[in-house]
Amino acid sequence: MTDNPFSQVPHPLDYAEALLAWFTRLGSECDEASLPDACVAAAAQLSGCELSQLYWRDETTGRLELTAQHLPGVTRPADPTCGPDFQHEQLLHYVIDQATPLSLDELARSVYACGFLPAMATPWQSLSCIPLFGRRKCVAGLLLCASLRKQSLQGYASSLGQLGSFALRQLTLLRRTGPAHTRMGATPRMGAFGLIGNSAAMAATCRLIGKVLFAPSTVLLRGETGTGKEVVARAIHDAGPRKGKAFVVQNCAAFPEGLLESELFGYRKGAFTGAERNHIGLFDAANGGTLLLDEIGDMPLSLQAKLLRVLQEGEIRPLGAGAPHKVDVRIIAATHRDLAAMVAEGHFREDLYYRLAQFPIELPPLREREGDVLMLARHFMQNACDALGRSPLEWSSAALDQLSSHAFPGNVRELKCLVERAVLLCEEDVILPAHLSLTPPPVPCAVEATLRQRLERVERVFLIDCLHKNRGNRTRTARELGVARRTLLYRLARLNIPCDDMRGER
Numbered sequence: 001m002t003d004n005p006f007s008q009v010p011h012p013l014d015y016a017e018a019l020l021a022w023f024t025r026l027g028s029e030c031d032e033a034s035l036p037d038a039c040v041a042a043a044a045q046l047s048g049c050e051l052s053q054l055y056w057r058d059e060t061t062g063r064l065e066l067t068a069q070h071l072p073g074v075t076r077p078a079d080p081t082c083g084p085d086f087q088h089e090q091l092l093h094y095v096i097d098q099a100t101p102l103s104l105d106e107l108a109r110s111v112y113a114c115g116f117l118p119a120m121a122t123p124w125q126s127l128s129c130i131p132l133f134g135r136r137k138c139v140a141g142l143l144l145c146a147s148l149r150k151q152s153l154q155g156y157a158s159s160l161g162q163l164g165s166f167a168l169r170q171l172t173l174l175r176r177t178g179p180a181h182t183r184m185g186a187t188p189r190m191g192a193f194g195l196i197g198n199s200a201a202m203a204a205t206c207r208l209i210g211k212v213l214f215a216p217s218t219v220l221l222r223g224e225t226g227t228g229k230e231v232v233a234r235a236i237h238d239a240g241p242r243k244g245k246a247f248v249v250q251n252c253a254a255f256p257e258g259l260l261e262s263e264l265f266g267y268r269k270g271a272f273t274g275a276e277r278n279h280i281g282l283f284d285a286a287n288g289g290t291l292l293l294d295e296i297g298d299m300p301l302s303l304q305a306k307l308l309r310v311l312q313e314g315e316i317r318p319l320g321a322g323a324p325h326k327v328d329v330r331i332i333a334a335t336h337r338d339l340a341a342m343v344a345e346g347h348f349r350e351d352l353y354y355r356l357a358q359f360p361i362e363l364p365p366l367r368e369r370e371g372d373v374l375m376l377a378r379h380f381m382q383n384a385c386d387a388l389g390r391s392p393l394e395w396s397s398a399a400l401d402q403l404s405s406h407a408f409p410g411n412v413r414e415l416k417c418l419v420e421r422a423v424l425l426c427e428e429d430v431i432l433p434a435h436l437s438l439t440p441p442p443v444p445c446a447v448e449a450t451l452r453q454r455l456e457r458v459e460r461v462f463l464i465d466c467l468h469k470n471r472g473n474r475t476r477t478a479r480e481l482g483v484a485r486r487t488l489l490y491r492l493a494r495l496n497i498p499c500d501d502m503r504g505e506r
Contacts, residue, residue, distance in 0.1 A: 008155025018046060019159055026167050032174040036068030039143075039167035044070045046163075047128070047145045047156045051118065054164065055086060055142040056171075057096065058198065059134070059378070061371055062087050064096070064142070067171075071118055089116050095129045096139050101157035103128040106150060117146060128153035132164040134172065136392070141168050193235035195228075196379050197372035201364035205232070212359045213240040218311060220296075220356045221334040223363030226413030229334040230292060232363060237290040242330060245289030248282050253298035261303055262319055271320025283316045283327050290330045296356065297337035297348065304349045311355045331356075366408045366415065373403050376412060380419040381431070393423065394430045402438050460495045463488075467497070 009015045022042040029035045036054050044052035052070040057063070064087035086092055091112040095102050104110045104127045117124055126147040134140030143164035145153060193209055195202060209232065212219055219236060221229040230249060237247045255263060266281025282291060293299070299307065310316055311331065317324035333356045342348035366373060377395070385392050399422075408414050422435040463477075470476040478488040 008152075009159075015046065015159075019163065022046070022163060023166065026163070026170060029170065032171065035167060035171055035174065037070070039164060040068045040070035042163060043143055043145055043160050046160065047147075047153060048151070049126075049145040049147040049153070051124070051144075051146040053142075053144040053146075054167070055092065055144070056168065057087070057139060057141050059138065059140070061198075061374075064089075064092060067141075069118075086116060089113075091127075091129060092116075092142060092144075095131050095142060099131050099133075099139055101128065101130045101154070101161065103152070103154040103157060105152050105154075114146075120148065122148055124148060125150045126153055128157055128160075130157050130161045130164060132161065132168050134165075135169065140165070140172075193239050195231070195235060196376055197369055198375065199364075199369040199372045201369050202372060205361065205363060208359075208361045209236055209239070212236065212361075215359070216330075217358040218330075218356055219332045219358075220339075220360045221332065221363060222339075222360060223336065224365050224411055225336045226411035227363040227365060228412050229363060230294065232361070233290070233292045233332045233334060236332065237330075240330075242289050246286050247290050247292070248286040249292045249294060250282050251294045253295040257300040257303060260299070261306070264303075265306070265316050266318040268318055268320035271318075275320065279318075281316065281318060283310065283329055284318075286329045287327050288329075290332060292332045292334060294334045295336075296333040297335040297339055297342060301347075301349065304352045308349065308352045308355060311352075366411045373406075373408070373415065374400055376415055377403055377419050380416045381423055384420045384423040388423065391429075393426055396430050396432050398433045399431050399436055402433050402436055406438055456495060459491070460497060463491065463495065463497055 022038075022045075026035065026038060026042070029038055040052040040054050043054075044050070050071060053066060054068040056065050056067045058065070063085050066086060087096070091102065091114060094112070104112070107114060107124050107127055114124060114127065117127075124146045126149070128145045130143045130145075131139045132141040132143055141164070143160055145156070145160070147153070193206060195206060213236065219233075221232055223229055233249075234247060237243065250260075250263065252260060254260075262279065262281070264282050266279050266284055267275050269275055269278050293307075310327070310329075313324075314328070315324040315326050339348055339353050339357070343350045343353050366376075374395075377400075381395075382392055403415075410417075418436060418438075421437075422431050425435040426432070466477050466480060467474070470480065474488055474492075475485055478485040481488065
């Protein structure tokens with residue numbers, strides 16, 4: 001590859017002008033769904049190839065997904081979250097491993113299999129596969145161009161590599177921050193709400209969030225402690241029409257009943273002893289925005305009735321006020337408790353439960369989010385390093401293995417604290433198992449041996465008792481047990497049972 005990216009392309013000035021126009025278009029693209037399609041269209045037009053493909057590579061798992069494809073007359077690929085993994089294709093794997101472009105002018109003479117390319121009436125003749133680099137200078141994806149005629153594509157590798165890398169960085173940014181606007185009813189792509197994870201469980205959660213963004217329904221977030229209920233609530237707020245308005249959080253278990261009521265509804269001067277001024281409640285503070293009522297299961301029954309009126313009438317009455325007034329607040333409730341069971345026990349109002357659970361979302365525990373642990377760990381490590389002003393750390397294979405095998409009863413919160421502590425303990429550039437301080441999981445064979453030993457102890461006591469009853473006569477003992485004498489002798493030797501002190505036939 002030469003220093004001048006236009007030296008080996010025909011009509012360099014025209015090519016440079018077209019390339020600049022595509023850079024401008026990709027830079028202004030704010031739709032996560034259309035940006036990959038624009039990238040492959042640009043590559044096909046600039047190279048003069050019939051086929052252009054964009055592959056995205058998962059940094060954590062190494063999975064290689066076909067994100068977009070340009071080929072006239074052929075539909076674009078399916079959603080990559082459920083598509084095939086191309087990381088083991090020999091040609092693609094070589095480009096990733098070597099981190100350098102590969103151009104083949106005559107595919108018929110190539111040693112690389114290209115069966116992953118779309119089948120055409122005439123075979124593909126030329127191909128160029130270009131690595132795309134992310135922010136950390138590692139291979140984040142691939143850009144592939146293929147032609148049905150023989151031509152040299154090597155001269156396009158440098159400029160198309162820069163264009164594709166730019167597009168991938170733009171795509172990553174959109175996935176982190178979410179789209180500029182979300183169409184009502186559209187199925188969101190992974191990462192559209194700033195949530196981290198590629199597991200099927202998180203994909204289902206994102207789909208539910210996308211359904212309720214513009215709906216007036218009250219959302220009930222359920223899940224174990226540490227699953228990220230507040231993070232999901234903020235994602236619903238930030239991606240919905242109330243973005244830019246107040247997002248207020250109140251933990252219902254943090255205050256006793258009297259204080260919680262005054263915090264939520266506010267009070268007027270003189271409403272009670274010590275009320276020396278008017279106090280704005282959280283419903284008024286969140287007016288026009290979103291109020292998250294965390295640990296809703298801990299709200300006292302008397303206060304539940306007042307919350308139900310807010311949900312039904314859309315109005316509140318501060319303590320000491322003469323009349324209620326309207327508020328426009330979206331309420332999201334969250335709990336780790338089983339509210340249905342609390343209703344059956346009389347600890348939670350049934351009418352309030354059904355009002356809150358208009359649209360329930362069950363947040364998956366970390367143990368059910370296959371593959372997300374390592375992705376989250378890298379994210380928390382990066383954040384911790386940024387906060388400390390130090391360079392990103394590497395992970396040892398042993399440390400990643402420990403994280404993958406840990407059950408994480410505290411879910412994402414436990415993982416976050418664990419990683420932040422490991423960053424503080426790490427004095428070199430690599431996080432080791434010692435920095436995690438995790439207890440290794442028990443060895444399966446040890447459980448098996450313990451079970452075998454217990455069974456053998458029971459068998460030993462039973463055989464000794466039977467031998468004593470038959471005064472050491474092994475023939476009568478075998479007959480009573482219904483086994484061959486040879487089998488009994490084997491078990492006696494196996495269990496180290498002596499018979500010398502027992503009278504009778506040997």
